[in-house]
Amino acid sequence: MSSVKEVVRGRGVTPGRGQGKALISKQPFMFAHGVEPKSGEVIDMRSDILGENIKGKVLMFPFGKGSTTGSAWFLETIRQGNGPSAVINVETEPIIASAIVMARFLYGITIPLVDRLEKDITDLVTKNAIVQVNGDTGEVTIAS
Amino acid sequence: MILTDEEKAYLEGSHGQANRLAMELLVSVGESFGSERLIPITSAHILGHYGSLHQAGIDFLERLVGGGGQCRVPTTVDPSSVDFERWEKFKVPEDYVEKQKRLQIAVEKLGVIPSWSCTPYFAHNVPRFAQNIAWAESSAVAYANSVIGARTNRTPFGLDICAAITGKIPEFGLYMEKNRTGSILFDVKVDTFSDLDYHTLGAIVGRRSGSRIPVIKGLPANITTDRLKCFGAGAASAGSVALYHALGVTPEAQLKDPFGGKRPEEIFTVSRKDIQDMEEQISTADPNAKVEMVTLGCPLLSVEELKAVFQKMRQRRVKKEIFFWIYLTQETYDLGKALGLVEPLEKAGIWFSTQTCATISPVKVWGFSHVMTNSAKCALVVPSEHNLTVTYKGTDGCILTATEPV
Numbered sequence: 249m250s251s252v253k254e255v256v257r258g259r260g261v262t263p264g265r266g267q268g269k270a271l272i273s274k275q276p277f278m279f280a281h282g283v284e285p286k287s288g289e290v291i292d293m294r295s296d297i298l299g300e301n302i303k304g305k306v307l308m309f310p311f312g313k314g315s316t317t318g319s320a321w322f323l324e325t326i327r328q329g330n331g332p333s334a335v336i337n338v339e340t341e342p343i344i345a346s347a348i349v350m351a352r353f354l355y356g357i358t359i360p361l362v363d364r365l366e367k368d369i370t371d372l373v374t375k376n377a378i379v380q381v382n383g384d385t386g387e388v389t390i391a392s
Numbered sequence: 393m394i395l396t397d398e399e400k401a402y403l404e405g406s407h408g409q410a411n412r413l414a415m416e417l418l419v420s421v422g423e424s425f426g427s428e429r430l431i432p433i434t435s436a437h438i439l440g441h442y443g444s445l446h447q448a449g450i451d452f453l454e455r456l457v458g459g460g461g462q463c464r465v466p467t468t469v470d471p472s473s474v475d476f477e478r479w480e481k482f483k484v485p486e487d488y489v490e491k492q493k494r495l496q497i498a499v500e501k502l503g504v505i506p507s508w509s510c511t512p513y514f515a516h517n518v519p520r521f522a523q524n525i526a527w528a529e530s531s532a533v534a535y536a537n538s539v540i541g542a543r544t545n546r547t548p549f550g551l552d553i554c555a556a557i558t559g560k561i562p563e564f565g566l567y568m569e570k571n572r573t574g575s576i577l578f579d580v581k582v583d584t585f586s587d588l589d590y591h592t593l594g595a596i597v598g599r600r601s602g603s604r605i606p607v608i609k610g611l612p613a614n615i616t617t618d619r620l621k622c623f624g625a626g627a628a629s630a631g632s633v634a635l636y637h638a639l640g641v642t643p644e645a646q647l648k649d650p651f652g653g654k655r656p657e658e659i660f661t662v663s664r665k666d667i668q669d670m671e672e673q674i675s676t677a678d679p680n681a682k683v684e685m686v687t688l689g690c691p692l693l694s695v696e697e698l699k700a701v702f703q704k705m706r707q708r709r710v711k712k713e714i715f716f717w718i719y720l721t722q723e724t725y726d727l728g729k730a731l732g733l734v735e736p737l738e739k740a741g742i743w744f745s746t747q748t749c750a751t752i753s754p755v756k757v758w759g760f761s762h763v764m765t766n767s768a769k770c771a772l773v774v775p776s777e778h779n780l781t782v783t784y785k786g787t788d789g790c791i792l793t794a795t796e797p798v
Contacts (some may be wrong), residue, residue, distance in 0.1 A: 261424040281776050285446060293776065313632065316528045317444035319548040324446035334466055342421050346550040349420045354451050359426075 264358035266334035310378030333379035335374030410461030422562025436556035508747035535625030580610030594626020689719030710741025
């Protein structure tokens with residue numbers, strides 16, 4: 249990273265470190281029929297990031313919504329190598345957390361999940377800004 | 393999280409690898425929700441359909457089988473993505489069937505009751521009032537919490553089977569009395585209800601409630617369980633309703649003030665016009681477009697509902713150019729057979745399918761562009777799932793469209 253713009257603290261829900269370009273949805277996000285596991289593309293017609301790809305991104309959304317099968321859709325997306333490098337939520341929920349924990353067990357893939365940031369960073373993070381997420385400490389670092 | 397010695401032993405692997413994995417998942421999720429402890433459950437209901445579970449779901453369940461996992465509480469499974477007997481007739485590709493069969497083998501090895509039903513509360517797995525259970529399947533969750541007064545969150549895939557084999561779930565959300573209070577009131581100002589109205593009313597409540605718990609005034613006190621089943625399915629699929637209180641109907645609303653002594657945050661009056669408007673919104677098809685398939689049985693058709701279809705089908709047969717598919721559990725099908733309902737309906741051209749449904753089976757292979765259903769849940773899910781348009785009509789309308797006089 250070229251330079252650090254800001255470090256924000258949150259709660260580390262699942263461990264590990266990840267970094268990537270930020271992809272931000274300001275709406276509740278769903279994986280069941282919302283993300284195509286074969287590509288990582290967002291296919292939920294109502295999503296504000298329809299057509300974007302979550303692969304390798306730091307995926308930010310307020311919280312999850314939709315069917316309880318969402319954890320399987322998310323897990324399959326990760327299995328196919330199309331998962332995000334990290335997830336940041338306002339408040340996470342069991343669909344998201346279960347998928348990430350299962351992915352570590354099954355495929356050895358670690359995706360840090362951080363929520364409850366001390367402040368809203370969606371306005372600080374410009375699209376494609378590089379974000380680093382540390383799930384062990386809950387620290388999120390935004391590069392300029 | 394504070395764990396008991398037994399739970400710690402699970403985490404250390406003293407009860408086998410499946411229990412260790414399951415306990416780790418439960419604890420990780422519990423900690424992320426600030427749960428202080430795990431609580432025992434008396435029942436589980438899990439997801440097992442390939443259409444949503446994918447290869448990853450097979451991997452997870454087979455890992456638990458390999459680790460010696462066994463359900464510790466009565467556990468049933470949601471419908472399959474294929475009819476295990478009639479998949480060829482329904483044109484399901486063989487490789488897809490193979491995947492579903494791997495899931496079938498896995499759930500049976502884990503000791504799950506192979507009910508393949510979205511209405512577990514009707515048979516084999518009936519919880520009691522105030523019991524903690526861990527159920528997936530949003531419509532069944534709404535029924536168990538609301539109609540029975542048992543307690544469950546909308547348990548996601550993965551967490552569901554881990555709860556089943558350990559008999560535990562982290563305590564959060566609807567397991568806690570304080571989180572079961574209503575905050576939005578729906579005052580239903582309608583005198584008489586058709587079957588379809590209950591689906592539609594559910595959709596209205598689901599859309600408007602958001603994450604709030606709805607309280608409904610104006611449902612008839614003698615409402616049938618089938619109608620509550622349909623109402624809850626509509627509410628759960630149009631929004632994320634996991635619990636509702638119906639005044640004079642559901643148990644918690646009869647025992648105490650469902651608003652916990654507070655005033656509702658919002659009061660929404662539901663008129664006949666609101667029901668008509670929602671009915672129109674649910675249909676996505678061009679009204680002039682030809683219907684290619686008509687389906688009933690979401691949630692799966694009960695024996696009483698099958699009897700009603702039989703009455704309405706007297707002296708009628710399915711039109712040549714239309715498919716008419718009805719989905720039910722294997723047991724309902726067998727009971728319908730014993731009652732002499734199934735054979736005449738099959739002769740009249742209806743296709744029955746058991747242990748699966750139109751919403752989660754690969755109907756896409758038929759290439760339909762317009763289907764009709766009497767279910768709000770089916771109508772809300774099917775357009776995105778199978779990329780088609782839908783017309784939403786009552787059972788009478790469905791039968792009129794699909795059939796002609798003999």
